[in-house]
Amino acid sequence: MSGSLDEIRDFVRARVEGKKFIFTGDGANSFVAKIEQLRALGAGPFLAITLDTPLNEQIELGDDVTHIAIDLELNPENFTFEDSWNEIFENPTKEIVDALNQFDPEGQAFLTVFRFRTATHAFGRVIDASRRKEWVQLEDKTFVDSFFEKYSIPSPNYMIVDANEDAMVQASKIIDNGAGTVWSGDTKLGLSSRGNMVKWLRPDADPEDIGHFVRKFSHACESVRIAEFVEGRPCSIHGFVLPGGVIVFRPVELLVLRGLHGKFWFAGTDTFWQPSIELRVEMRTIARQVGEALKTEYDYRGAFCCDGIAGRNGFVINELNTRIGDGLGYVSNALPDFPLEVLQDLAVSNQADDLDAEVMFALEDIVITAGDTIPWAKVRVYQAGDFQKTESMELFTRYAEEHDYSLEGDADMDRYSEAVVRVEEKQNLETFGTVTTYPGSNYGILDFELSPDIPTGPSLARHVASALRRCAEEFGAETTDISVPKDVYGELD
Secondary structure, eight states: OHHHHHHHHHHHHHHHTTOOEEEEESOGGGGHHHHHHHHHTTOOOEEEEEEOOHHHHTOOOOTTEEEEEEOOOOBTTTTBOHHHHHHHHHSOOHHHHHHHHHHOTTSOSEEEEOTTOOOSEETTEEOTTOOOHHHHHTTOTTTHHHHHHHTTOOOOOEEEEESSHHHHHHHHHHHOOSSOEEEEEOSTTOOOOTTTTEEEEOTTOOHHHHHHHHHHHHHHOSEEEEEEOOOEEEEEEEEEEETTEEEEOOOEEEEEEEOGGGBEEEEEEESSBOOOHHHHHHHHHHHHHHHHHHHHHHOOOEEEEEEEEEETTEEEEEEEESSOOGGGHHHHHHOTTSOHHHHHHHHHTTOOTTOOHHHHHHHHHHHHHHHHHSOOEEEEESSOOOOOSOEEEEEEEOOSOOSOEEOTTSTTOEEOSSOSSOSTTGGGSEEEEEEEEEOOTTTOEEEEEEOTTOOSBSOSHHHHHHHHHHHHHHHOOSOOSOBBOOOOTTOOO
8 A cells, every 4th residue: 555655656756856836726725735745745945825815814834835815806696716816817916926036036836726727827827737628618517418428427407508588497397307407507707616606496486586596697607507406415426537547536425505595505525424335336437437538538637526416316417527626635634645636736737647557546445445444524615604703613413313304395305493503402412513704705604623523424414504504593604594415315216
């Protein structure tokens, strides 16, 4: 095991030792593990350009990192900073120009951007770890289904229509199988995340909800995918592609919760959830199929992520992310010496094509074993409320399956009439963790630190849902009326 990791580290070290690195991205926390790994491999110093946020203020990157914090405008349509980043890439501030000239006057540093960015140039320089345009296009939910169909990759029934009221409403009536439809916008405004351009039109939706959907998508998009709503466990599977082959890792849970008016709350990912052997095999088989198709069709390099639903009829993919997904955070947690994100940058910049295939496939087993052994979670909710200050609260839970109610008229969803996570009666409950609020205009954050003693196996969704309702009571968060998905994998229709 250690031999393969040592070979990977030696491979990466030969390409980064003595090299300067420049990072740009929303969160300083996304650079911490990568900088530590690069530092251990002899790289550095580093320049990091991030957003000026209360959460970033808590992050210490190290004395060898020049850290510049900048203010950018959030796009209220898709809640991303894509447009603002592209603007500053084209027209950097004097502070950034001066810092670049002082840090790397020869222009030899390796420039990388946060994985959601799609630019190929920044500050008059080529972004070394930039994705090809055809790879980025696969993240457009109105485009990727043609790729799925060509390679027989399972996905929900759908229609792609123009973003006008008649077309969207009519398509929704055609596609609805009784549980409603999911509307997903194109990438006209750039890539979005955390479900900001995805809505569930429930079968009992009122005209007001339909009107809101029509206004949102017709204003922000040119085309929309209308797909059937699939009940089941949201989950994700990752792989990695190089010319020598495709390796696939283990499934992770996606904490996608349901709110009022068709809103999906993306609360993070975890590996405390343990899928059945049957589901694990199915997801890994499909992910390998996707990786091989990416390699064949797009000469793909690097990580990819298949987000989907484990439903009654098996695992179906809702979207394809041509980058490292949040769910791969378990790798740096379980294997801190494995420089996955650095290898990703090298792969995307065509500097890892000669990695030995045997080393790659040995790595697959190492990552899966480590991920199964050391459970991990990243639970964080953005746009959660207009918080005025940073404050924390302990959370407690009851892990037994209690207080489970199915309410009529709500698309047959599970709801819980009592808050499972609460402070009172904590002597009868077990520790779940701590939640902290961070203020920010249109960007209030709920950040969770979960207890490592949480039992593995079942989904964490109902506990997180109850915690969000508790945050609504305590902090005035907008996370009210949260409900959770059902585990229906393997059930017959």
